[in-house]
Amino acid sequence: MQLDMAQVYTDFSGLAALRARAREDQDAALDQVSRQFESLFLQMMLKSMRDASAGGGILDSKQSEFYREMYDKQIAMDMAGGRGIGLADVIKRQLGGGVSAANRDLTLDDYVGMPVLAVTPKADTLHADDIAAATATALTSRLDGDPEAFLEALWPAAEQAAQRIGIAPEALLAQAALETGWGRAVMRRGDGSSSHNLFGIKADRRWDGERVNTSTLEYRDGV
Known part of the structure; x- marks a missing residue:
């Protein structure tokens, strides 16, 4: 139909x-x-x-x-x-x-005893380290809010990340542009270097990696 x-x-x-x-x-x-x-x-x-x-x-x-x-x-x-x-x-x-029609009506009991298949990454699968390295290279120079320079610098990294997660690179760049003002407001470390946080992702106590402290103005329910 x-x-x-x-x-x-x-x-x-x-x-x-x-x-x-x-x-x-x-x-x-x-x-x-x-x-x-x-x-x-x-x-x-x-x-x-x-x-x-x-x-x-x-x-x-x-x-x-x-x-x-x-x-x-x-x-x-x-x-x-x-x-x-x-x-x-x-x-x-x-x-x-x-989901195939054959598997649609299966219950939990039907899966018991089924072999667990190993997940082998494809040879061309991009790893997070590769994407992080590409992003770091793109942000070595300060982005001053110029849209053309922003897109030119981040397009290769956006293509790699988009290929891995299955969405269009334009969507990633659009969100990054909104969060950072075309790169003008990327959060920076104490020494002035870029944090590479293009999406304003916040870290809570579950995150034990590197973090940057910055002051923000948050709105909730219009307040």
Whole structure:
């Protein structure tokens, strides 16, 4: 069964049809639901990128902002409905997509006694050390917030990391750009060297590796 997602973000009938037909073809519905989640993520990403821009032009107004938001939402749906950034595939796997029909009805008892298969990394699998080394090389020079320089410096490392985790490198760079202001606000150690923390990841007591202390302003529930 061909199950089309809503082609326009205001097409609520398409979402209703998706919900109704999910009872008939769960796999097809799961694929489309995953794409809808990817679309929502892309909408939030585009909105955050707009908010992080340098500022509006002289022709900007509430009306232009409203239509730009509509445009961004439609772009997100078109991207998710096409090739996407790989997030839909990850969500589908997390929700149980790709499970063969033969294994779908197995219980825990059915797995007892099954041989445990060794996991052998592929020869071309990229290791975390390789990615960290590539990132460190890219950040040896200070990034001053210039988008072009930021993308040029981090693109090789983003490609390597994206290949390993199965998403588009553009998505990684977009998130890193939002977190660091195109590299301008990368957290630094006491000696001024880069912490290489491009995503603002926080360390708690479970982390026993290297860390950097910095002051941040946090908002929770608007406060």
